[in-house]
Amino acid sequence: MDELYREYLLDHYKNPKNFGEIKNPDIYKHDSNPLCGDDIEIFAKIDDKTERIKDIRFKGHGCVICIASASILMGELEGKKLKDAQKMQTKDMLNLLGIELTPTRVKCMMLPLKAVQKGIIDYETNKIGQKSIGDKNE
Amino acid sequence: MKQDFPLLEKNKDLAYLDNAATTQKPRVVIDKLKNFYENNNANTHRSIYHLSENATKMMFDARNTFAKFMNTESRNIIFSKNATEGINLIANSLERTFVFSNEDNIVTTEIEHHSNFLPWQQLCNRLGVEFRVVPYDLKKQDIGKISKYVDENTKIVAFTAMSNVTGLLIDVKEQILDVRKKNKNAIIIIDATQYVAHKRLNVRDWDADFIVFSAHKIYGLTGVGIIYGKTRFLEKIEPFLYGGNMISSVAIEHSEWADIPEKFEAGTMDAAGIIASAESINYLQNDFKKRMVIEEKLKEYALKRLRTISGLEIIGHNNGKKYGPIISFKIKGIHPHDLATICDRHNVCIRSGHHCAQPFMSKLGVPATSRVSIAFYNNTKDIDKLIDAINDAKKILKV
Numbered sequence: 001m002d003e004l005y006r007e008y009l010l011d012h013y014k015n016p017k018n019f020g021e022i023k024n025p026d027i028y029k030h031d032s033n034p035l036c037g038d039d040i041e042i043f044a045k046i047d048d049k050t051e052r053i054k055d056i057r058f059k060g061h062g063c064v065i066c067i068a069s070a071s072i073l074m075g076e077l078e079g080k081k082l083k084d085a086q087k088m089q090t091k092d093m094l095n096l097l098g099i100e101l102t103p104t105r106v107k108c109m110m111l112p113l114k115a116v117q118k119g120i121i122d123y124e125t126n127k128i129g130q131k132s133i134g135d136k137n138e
Numbered sequence: 139m140k141q142d143f144p145l146l147e148k149n150k151d152l153a154y155l156d157n158a159a160t161t162q163k164p165r166v167v168i169d170k171l172k173n174f175y176e177n178n179n180a181n182t183h184r185s186i187y188h189l190s191e192n193a194t195k196m197m198f199d200a201r202n203t204f205a206k207f208m209n210t211e212s213r214n215i216i217f218s219k220n221a222t223e224g225i226n227l228i229a230n231s232l233e234r235t236f237v238f239s240n241e242d243n244i245v246t247t248e249i250e251h252h253s254n255f256l257p258w259q260q261l262c263n264r265l266g267v268e269f270r271v272v273p274y275d276l277k278k279q280d281i282g283k284i285s286k287y288v289d290e291n292t293k294i295v296a297f298t299a300m301s302n303v304t305g306l307l308i309d310v311k312e313q314i315l316d317v318r319k320k321n322k323n324a325i326i327i328i329d330a331t332q333y334v335a336h337k338r339l340n341v342r343d344w345d346a347d348f349i350v351f352s353a354h355k356i357y358g359l360t361g362v363g364i365i366y367g368k369t370r371f372l373e374k375i376e377p378f379l380y381g382g383n384m385i386s387s388v389a390i391e392h393s394e395w396a397d398i399p400e401k402f403e404a405g406t407m408d409a410a411g412i413i414a415s416a417e418s419i420n421y422l423q424n425d426f427k428k429r430m431v432i433e434e435k436l437k438e439y440a441l442k443r444l445r446t447i448s449g450l451e452i453i454g455h456n457n458g459k460k461y462g463p464i465i466s467f468k469i470k471g472i473h474p475h476d477l478a479t480i481c482d483r484h485n486v487c488i489r490s491g492h493h494c495a496q497p498f499m500s501k502l503g504v505p506a507t508s509r510v511s512i513a514f515y516n517n518t519k520d521i522d523k524l525i526d527a528i529n530d531a532k533k534i535l536k537v
Contacts, residue, residue, distance in 0.1 A: 004479060005534045014536075035491050036475045037505020061505075063473035064535070108475060 004099055009068040016067055018057045018074035029119030033111050035104070038062030040070060042115045044077075046123065051082050056116075063108050065101065070112035072096050082120050088113055139429075139515045142421075144168060146515060153486040153520035158302050158332060158464050158493075158511035160354045164421050167358060171414035182409045183383050183400070197409050200416035201399070204364055207419045208349070209340045214372065216402045217412055218363035221331045222253035224350035225296070227365065227378040227402060228327055229257035232294065233265065234376035243268035244294040245324075247281050248501055249301045252494045254329040258296055267293070274501050279457045280306065285316035292317075292324045299333035303493045303507065304454040305437075305464030307333070310344045318345075325371070331355055335513070336433060336462045338426070341366055357422055358415030361408045372398040379404035429514035436512045437463040440521045444510075447528055449537060453502060463512035466493075469528070471537035474508040480534060484527035486520075 022043035032039040040060035047054045056077050058070045076096060077085055093109050094101065101109060140146040143162045146154065154162060180190035182197045198212070205212045218224045244258050248271050262269035270287045274280070284297060295317050299310050314326055328346040330339055335356045341349060348371070353362035377384055377395055381404035386394040395401040422429070440463075441455055449470040455461050469477065474490030481488050489509040492499045499505060510524060 005476075010535065034496070036473070037492060037499070038473075038475075039505065063475040065475070105475070105479065 004101075004105075005064060006099075009064060009097065009099070012068035012071040013064045016058075016071035018071065018078075019059065020057045021059060022055060022057050027116075027119040027123045029115045029122065031111060031115035031118065033062075033066070033107055036063065036108065038066045038108060038111055040066070040112050040115050042112070042119050044116070044119065046082065053077050053080050053082065053085065058112060062111070065097075065105055065108040066111050069093060069097060069109040073112050073116070077116065082124070086117055086120055088117075140517075142166075143515055149485075151485050153484075153516070153523040155510045155512065155516065155520060155524060156487045156489045157335070157513040157516075158355070158509065159489055160360065161335065161357045161513055162515070163359065164357055164418065166421050167414050167418045170417040171359065171410055174410045174413055179410070181406055193409060196413045197407070200413045203416040203419050207339070207423070208366055209342050210366060211369075213398050214341075214366055214369060216365040216367065216372070216399045217407055218350075218365055218402075219361060219408075220354070220363040221329060221350045221352040222363070224363045224365040225254055225257050225327065225329065228348050228350070228367075229261050230378045231375040231402075232325065233261055235374060236293070238265040238267050238293060240266040240268075242291050242293045243270050243289070244296070245270045245272065245284065245287050245292055246296045247272040247284065247298070248274040249281060249303065249306065249495065249498045250296075250298055251302050251329065251331070252496070253331075254296055254298060254327075255497065258294065271497070272297070274498060276501065279304075279454045280459055281308070283316055284313050285320050288317050288320045288324060290321055292321050294325050294327065296327040296329070298329040298331075300330075300336070300462045300464075301495075301498075302332045302464065303466050303495050303498055303502075303509065305332075305461040305466075305511075306454055307337070307460040307462055310346065314345050332462060332464065335422075336430060347371055353411070353415035353418065357418035359408075359411040359418075362411045362415045365402070367398075369398070372402070377401050377404065381405045432514045433463045433512055436516055436518065436521065437461070437465070439518055440465060440510060440512065440524070443521055443525045444528075447525070447532075449532075450528070453507065464509065465511075466507040466509045468504055468507055469532070469537070472531055472535055474506045476535060477508050477528065477531050480531040481524065481527040484523055484530065486524050486527045488524065 025043040026046040027044035029042045042058050044056040045054040056074050093113055142164045144165055145162050178193050180193045182194045184190055201212045201215050205215045218227055244262055244267055246258050259269055272281050272284050272287050300307050310328055326346045327348040330349050330351045334351045347368050349366040351364055354360040384396050384401050384404040386396050444450055451468050453466045478488055478490035491506050
């Protein structure tokens with residue numbers, strides 16, 4: 001069996017975990033990889049006090065690596081602190097997936113994480129924006 | 139014929155089927171490059187010692203080779219970095235030379251490579267000129283008559299002679315005749331990047347004002363592009379790049395440009411690359427017809443075998459139109475990237491992606507396709523390996 005297309009990755013690809021939408025999400029991010037057309041939407045609910053991810057889901061289409069990566073990542077991120085999610089890097093994803101990849105395929109794998117991280121930045125910037133508007137009103 | 143190509147000779151098990159991206163290089167071309175640097179290296183057009191004069195002469199001969207290949211004169215051949223730079227040169231030079239108004243329009247097609255799309259789109263945006271894109275008809279799998287989109291306000295018409303996605307051949311001669319009937323002044327630019335490796339390019343046959351292609355897709359080296367231009371346009375239009383060698387005189391207030399083609403070749407050119415690339419033309423010209431017959435037969439063989447695979451859909455190649463040896467396809471349940479990775483495991487090189495033609499991909503309704511592109515050095519064994527790899531991908535991915 002091909003190392004890259006191990007059974008568990010194919011399972012994630014065919015039956016991805018946390019696939020779907022969340023209504024009124026605190027984080028929504030759409031991102032795509034123009035090279036191969038992979039396309040991912042991320043939805044997440046955040047616990048404001050603990051700054052942890054309460055619930056996270058994704059939608060989209062892509063290759064085995066991209067979709068399996070998203071599916072595995074969603075499980076990893078549930079309950080995680082936002083700042084820890086922001087710290088995740090390529091090597092963490094490679095460890096989670098348990099494979100080695102060529103540079104182009106690394107991009108497929110990283111698309112979901114990058115979308116999440118961009119979404120967190122949006123979320124935090126919005127929070128700062130709201131606070132400063134609040135400050136002005138006080 | 140693989141024995142003429144060192145990379146293929148060294149990798150006997152390799153099925154290289156990504157020739158539309160770049161072709162492999164024949165030994166004679168690589169030898170020429172090495173020989174130039176070992177025996178002839180000097181800056182061209184600069185000095186009068188014999189080494190430089192000799193390099194200049196080699197460059198002159200190379201230009202002549204490309205000119206003869208296209209049935210034109212040396213002064214009508216400009217060298218650039220690649221076809222992309224060639225089209226950017228033409229677009230920028232035309233913009234600097236002619237007056238455009240917001241009543242004008244520029245016409246291109248939906249099947250263009252981004253390199254023959256973006257320069258025109260951006261020029262239109264800058265100048266407030268209407269950007270007209272001839273649509274691809276999904277039913278007919280063709281672009282139809284370009285002249286339908288041309289009127290008396292059309293300034294530029296730019297289109298490809300062969301699609302880099304589906305291999306569709308455009309009848310350039312007929313299209314240009316039709317365009318000229320509606321507007322005899324429109325400047326016509328042809329992207330021959332895919333065409334030139336598979337069909338005879340005769341500039342007198344087409345009557346285009348400009349034609350561009352890249353040497354590396356026709357067994358030459360990367361870093362060398364070829365622009366053909368009609369004399370009256372080359373004489374008239376402003377240069378694109380300014381600097382060394384492209385001048386006749388420079389003063390603080392005013393400068394004069396060199397004669398064509400040097401007017402468009404600022405700075406030290408890739409002389410070694412140009413000289414070696416001309417060798418690829420000499421190589422290709424040997425038995426050109428025989429080689430094209432081989433490609434045509436291989437294309438038919440590939441189509442026949444691909445059609446036996448269930449769930450595989452070929453884009454085009456069944457509408458009575460002519461096609462070059464490029465085949466794009468999709469397979470239900472398999473992402474092109476996964477297919478390309480599994481093909482690679484079988485030592486089969488195919489392309490997956492949008493092929494730098496996103497507007498065309500959008501029309502086809504797919505983010506990406508798998509693409510096989512054939513050169514005369516391929517053989518039926520390469521195609522058989524491809525078919526085995528596709529069947530293996532279906533097995534691995536359980537579709």
